[in-house]
Structure formats: C-alpha cells, structure tokens
Amino acid sequence: MDKIPRHFKLYKPCGIISQLNSNCSRELRKKKFLNELFDFPEGVMPIGRLDEKSEGLLLLTTDGKLSDDINRSGVEKEYYAQLDGEITNEAEALLEKGVAIGFEGKRYLTKACKICKLSALPILPEADKKLRIGRHRPTSWISIT
Template sequence: MEKHRHFIIHKPFGFISQFVNNKTRKKRLLGELHQFPEGTMAVGRLDAKSEGLLFLTTDGKLSDTICSSKVSKEYYVQLNGEITTEAVAELESGVEIGFEGKRYVTKPCSAKILLEAPEFSERSKKIRDDRHGKTSWVSITINEGKFRQVRKMTAAVGFPTLRLVRVRVGNVQLENMEIGAVEEVTEFKVF
C-alpha cells in the first residue's frame, strides 16, 4: 500500500492553489515553491490574492475531510475602514452573498475585532496605507468554504477586504512559517 504524503505551506500572495494553469493568463503555481510528489493536490483553495496556511496531500479522503464542515478555518482579514461591532454581529449571524449566480446566506460563524494588527511579513504587492483611510483587522472562523466567501462576507457588511490570511485549519496553525515556506508533515491531524 502506497504511503500518502502531506505538506503545509504558507502560500504567498500572487500564487494560485494549483499545479497546472489552464488559462492563458500568466499565474504563479505551487510547483514553483517546492518539488511535490506526483498526485499532490491542494486542499481547500486560496485565491491568488489570498495568503496563508494551505494543506497539500496525496490522500483524497483526507482532502474531503478537511474541506468538510467538520473542520473550521480561521482567517485574519484586513478591512477597508474601521469595522463596527454591529457589522461583526452581522458576520456572525450570517450574511447574504452571491454564489454560483444565486443568493446564499452564509452559515453562522465566529468573528471578532483584532485590537492589534497581526505581525505578518510585508506582502509582495503593497496594500494602501492609512493616508487613504483607516483599516482594521478581524478574525473570521468559518466551517464552510464557498468561492471567495470571506471577501464577499466583509463586502456585504460594508468593509471590503484588503488582505486575507488563513491562519488556522482545524487545530493546525500557521504560526511563524515564512511566506513561501513548505514543510512535509508525517502526521496530519486537523481535529
């Protein structure tokens, strides 16, 4: 029986969560960061503008488990403007977003204002600074993963996302991984 291999990566801004680009646009691929074994797949995608913790595995069953609603995903999100407690309460109770051409109400989640900006390395593409208006940070933890869901949620309550970093999946934390770092892990426990 073939032994599956598992990796965690701190996905940088500008990379897509795949190994093949079928579009004509030039996108940076995960294979540029590390030589992964054949059959490796990204588990739960992060779009090109998003950063943070990404799992990679050769085990399809594990991929399905991590993508399920059983496993929570936490994001630190920098927002355009100073988010209000009312907007955080809206996020927590569920907001209406567009998904696959239809209106969708997100499931209840956990959201809280971060009083201090998290310490992340500077992003390769600069984010506007406070001269263009205040920004704020929130933590959002969801158990679902619709297409660009967190970005759509913050926009729905009037605070568009400027930077999005996934910091936790299940009980696995991003912690102090450098941007672009890849670690092979032998045990992959997300609960």
C-alpha cells in the first residue's frame, strides 16, 4: 500500500536556499537550507524554487509525480516583485521579451513572461531588512507570470 502524500506550504525567508540539503560540504558551511527551518519528514521536496535572496510562498510535497507534473506541465506561476525605483514602460517591454542575466559566470536568457504593474501594494509579511529596498527612493511592484 502506498503512503498518503503529504503537502506543505512554507514562507521561505531571504537567505535560505530552496532545497533541503546539499552534498557539497563547502555549501553546507556557507549556505542555509530549508531543513534548518523545519524538521520535514523523509522524502519531502520543494515544488519549484525561489532565489536565495528572495522570500515568499514555497510549496513542498512527498509526491514526486505531483512535483514533476507541476514543474514540467507549464503551470503558470505568478510572482510579485518589489523594484528599486519606478518601472518604465520600456523596462516592462524588455522584461516581457526575456532579458539576459548572469549567474556563476554564465549568461542566461530569461523566458518571456507577462508583466503587470500593481496599482495597490500586495499584502505580504514585512520584508527582510537585508533587502534594503525603498530606503532612499521610490519603489514599484509588478506581477510576473
């Protein structure tokens, strides 16, 4: 008989990597992982990822098929992003087409997306002070799908 799958939702704070652990001893010494936040049961895996320097809702499951289905099926995911400064129409158009980013010395092109400037602030927990957004100039919020 199969075990009943378990599902979790977790508000991932800034500074935590969206994985439970690492096989790299160097990473284990320098980084923080999800298993430091909660004693998850064996077999739990995150569905998707959030950047280390971001925070937000992260879904986890013991159901590998569900995780794979969500990650491979093209299910749209919506993210709210607070920007340092006001976003311009030109910047929105560039983001929608995909932009070049650098990570660990490699260049990548982000996928095309839908951008919508939010007219009202989203209701979210207070942001981590390390993010330092909005201290010296205006910010804007966008939805990225």
